[in-house]
Amino acid sequence: MNTKKWFLLFAIFALFNTQVFSQVKDGISKIVIDAGHGGEDPGAVGSKGKEKDVTLTVALELGKLISENCPDVEVIYTRKTDVFIPLYNRSKIANDKHADLFISIHCNSSDNKTANGVETFVMGLHKTESSLDVARKENAAMLLEKDYKNTYGNFNPNSPESYVIFSLYSSAYLESSVQLASKVQKNLLKCTHFRDRQVQQAGFWVLHKVAMPSILVELGFISNKSEEAQLLDPTFQKALAASLCNAFIEYKNQVEGKTADLISVPETKPQPKKEELVPAKQEEKPAVSENADLKPVDEPATPKAETGVVFKVQIFALPEKLGPNDPKYAGLKNVDKYFEGNLWKYTVGSEKKFADIQPVLKKTKEKFPDAFVIAFKDGKKIPVPEARKLTE
Numbered sequence: 001m002n003t004k005k006w007f008l009l010f011a012i013f014a015l016f017n018t019q020v021f022s023q024v025k026d027g028i029s030k031i032v033i034d035a036g037h038g039g040e041d042p043g044a045v046g047s048k049g050k051e052k053d054v055t056l057t058v059a060l061e062l063g064k065l066i067s068e069n070c071p072d073v074e075v076i077y078t079r080k081t082d083v084f085i086p087l088y089n090r091s092k093i094a095n096d097k098h099a100d101l102f103i104s105i106h107c108n109s110s111d112n113k114t115a116n117g118v119e120t121f122v123m124g125l126h127k128t129e130s131s132l133d134v135a136r137k138e139n140a141a142m143l144l145e146k147d148y149k150n151t152y153g154n155f156n157p158n159s160p161e162s163y164v165i166f167s168l169y170s171s172a173y174l175e176s177s178v179q180l181a182s183k184v185q186k187n188l189l190k191c192t193h194f195r196d197r198q199v200q201q202a203g204f205w206v207l208h209k210v211a212m213p214s215i216l217v218e219l220g221f222i223s224n225k226s227e228e229a230q231l232l233d234p235t236f237q238k239a240l241a242a243s244l245c246n247a248f249i250e251y252k253n254q255v256e257g258k259t260a261d262l263i264s265v266p267e268t269k270p271q272p273k274k275e276e277l278v279p280a281k282q283e284e285k286p287a288v289s290e291n292a293d294l295k296p297v298d299e300p301a302t303p304k305a306e307t308g309v310v311f312k313v314q315i316f317a318l319p320e321k322l323g324p325n326d327p328k329y330a331g332l333k334n335v336d337k338y339f340e341g342n343l344w345k346y347t348v349g350s351e352k353k354f355a356d357i358q359p360v361l362k363k364t365k366e367k368f369p370d371a372f373v374i375a376f377k378d379g380k381k382i383p384v385p386e387a388r389k390l391t392e
């Protein structure tokens with residue numbers, strides 16, 4: 001089989017594999033903490049320290065803080081020592097344990113020694129070259145595995161062509177992942193005072209196979225001298241862990257409708273020197289804002305504010321805004337969208353009666369098994385039962 005055929009086969013497999021949906025649970029009782037790299041894989045290497053050591057220290061401290069402050073939560077680590085764990089095994093550990101959340105911890109690096117800042121990723125197709133670059137570096141860990149070509153279906157982490165498979169990615173967990181990512185990003189910015197590289201999407205193998213809300217965080221640049229000094233500082237590491245713990249508590253509170261207290265974060269020394277900062281405008285525009293409530297000003301909540309009550313079928317939600325003929329629609333025509341909770345939500349059909357949307361739902365479910373009916377009144381989203389009462 002030639003490479004193209006391999007990719008097609010693999011893409012189809014990936015599509016089916018990620019469209020086996022299940023619902024996000026309403027409580028958080030198990031979290032998997034994944035310290036990036038380890039053993040023969042040092043990850044990014046700075047002038048004094050290695051990524052694998054920073055990630056392990058922060059991961060263990062985060063787990064300790066969660067155990068102390070959330071005794072109802074079981075903490076599972078993909079590694080607790082300096083050992084090599086294959087990428088596929090990290091997601092397998094999380095899936096086998098039926099965890100509720102997966103957090104992968106990393107440090108960034110760049111040939112540009114002035115690059116700096118914090119960024120948090122959710123799974124998806126990259127929107128910028130710099131996001132692809134991060135995914136490429138993190139996925140390269142698989143090259144250290146003997147049989148990586150068979151294990152990862154001929155995926156080549158260094159070939160941009162390989163990343164096409166992630167354009168088919170969709171998951172019931174994306175919305176929750178973005179929620180968690182936004183909280184992680186917000187808490188880390190508050191503690192580090194690093195530059196905000198925002199919440200982004202990219203094709204990380206370690207997130208791809210995880211069947212639960214999941215994020216990958218890049219704590220800062222170990223290739224940047226100033227950020228490296230902080231990333232290697234024990235107090236700073238404790239502050240990073242405490243900030244991640246607070247993001248977790250905030251997320252858990254939101255999911256469970258609780259108001260558990262946040263923990264205190266150790267004070268950190270401010271800031272990299274000015275000359276080591278790259279102005280934001282020199283780098284590419286990120287895919288997703290960290291502000292969960294931010295709505296693009298040029299777009300109304302629903303593009304067509306139909307009067308009265310209408311029923312539609314939602315097919316998926318994404319942080320990114322897609323064009324009218326995007327391949328993600330799998331051939332569905334006249335896909336509409338609205339913006340809610342930091343995500344673009346994509347719909348098909350528009351019917352005045354609940355009964356009339358049912359054939360649309362049935363047809364849509366052939367391609368999107370997780371599709372469901374939503375309702376609007378005068379362009380504003382309302383609960384479906386309320387819409388039915390108004391129309392029946």
Ligand SMILES: [Zn+2]
Nearest residue numbers: 036043106107
């Ligand atoms: Zn890494």
